[in-house]
Amino acid sequence: MVKSSVKAVIWDFGGVFSSSPFEAFNVYEAENQLPEDIIRTINSRNPDTNAWARLERSELTADEFDIAFAAEAKELGYNIPGKDILGLLSGHLRPKVFDALKACKTHFKVGCITNNAPIGKSPSMTSDPEKIKAVAKIFETFDHVIESSKIGLRKPDPKIYQLMCEALNVEPSACVYLDDLGINLKPARALGMDTIKVLNEAQLLDDLSEATGLEF
Numbered sequence: 001m002v003k004s005s006v007k008a009v010i011w012d013f014g015g016v017f018s019s020s021p022f023e024a025f026n027v028y029e030a031e032n033q034l035p036e037d038i039i040r041t042i043n044s045r046n047p048d049t050n051a052w053a054r055l056e057r058s059e060l061t062a063d064e065f066d067i068a069f070a071a072e073a074k075e076l077g078y079n080i081p082g083k084d085i086l087g088l089l090s091g092h093l094r095p096k097v098f099d100a101l102k103a104c105k106t107h108f109k110v111g112c113i114t115n116n117a118p119i120g121k122s123p124s125m126t127s128d129p130e131k132i133k134a135v136a137k138i139f140e141t142f143d144h145v146i147e148s149s150k151i152g153l154r155k156p157d158p159k160i161y162q163l164m165c166e167a168l169n170v171e172p173s174a175c176v177y178l179d180d181l182g183i184n185l186k187p188a189r190a191l192g193m194d195t196i197k198v199l200n201e202a203q204l205l206d207d208l209s210e211a212t213g214l215e216f
Contacts, residue, residue: 003213006194007174008109009101010164012155013116015180016198017098017138018091028088034078039085042072051082055117056148062086062117086117090131094201098138100208100216105141107214109168112139115148115155115184144168155184161191176211178204 014021025039043052051068054060060068062083069082104110139145144167148154151163165172173192179185185195196207205216 001213002107003211005174006108006176006212008111008165008168008170008176009104009208009212010111010113010161010168010175010177010188010193011101011142012179012181012184012198013112013114013138014089014091016094016178016204017101018093020180021089021091024088024091025085028084032080034080038073038076038078039080042069042076042080045072053154056115056154057152058118058149059152065117089117093131093134093138096201096216097204098141100205100214101138101141103214103216104208104212105143108212109143109170110141111144111146111164111168112142113146113155113160113164118149155179155181156187158187158191161188161193165191176208178208 011017022040026036028034029036029038043050047053051060051065051072054068055065065086066082069085070080073080101110144164146160146164146167148160151160153160153163155161161172161177165175171192172188175188175193176196177185177188177193178196178198179188180198182197185197189195194211196204196211198204208214209216
């Protein structure tokens with residue numbers, strides 16, 4: 001039975017509607033004889049001011065990120081061009097999750113909060129024409145989308161979740177929020193949202209079904 005207490009389902013994009021870029025990072029690291037998770041380590045240092053954070057707030061161009069990320073990697077003793085990282089971001093789409101979004105939309109308001117970068121022609125940071133079309137269909141389904149690169153604000157800043165609730169005209173306590181990063185779930189949970197940490201597609205669908213009462 002659909003839960004009447006839920007008024008909105010709010011989604012992250014990367015790692016939710018697409019496979020996590022962390023998988024691509026690990027493949028790149030293995031292929032280039034780099035320590036596992038070194039890219040995530042670099043991106044987690046100085047999380048509010050590093051190259052990754054500044055890119056997602058549109059404070060750096062792709063070319064500037066290339067240089068800034070390489071400098072951060074060099075500080076740790078590694079040669080990793082930022083442009084290589086940008087090529088790993090888009091992931092593979094998950095059609096079943098899109099189906100779940102459409103099912104949710106028939107009962108609830110739906111929104112998307114995505115940390116992304118001003119590169120490519122798509123919010124998912126891909127330049128592939130067919131993928132851009134598929135991503136566009138997903139984004140057209142949402143009632144409201146917030147992109148970090150467009151508003152100069154990124155998760156986990158609590159303000160970005162509050163902006164979504166205002167746009168959807170719902171209270172945080174009436175929202176379910178999905179993200180693949182625990183650091184982004186923490187402020188949503190603190191605001192009163194029911195949160196789901198996405199580990200894989202099957203787990204996402206099971207947990208979303210439990211949270212909403214819908215069958216997927």
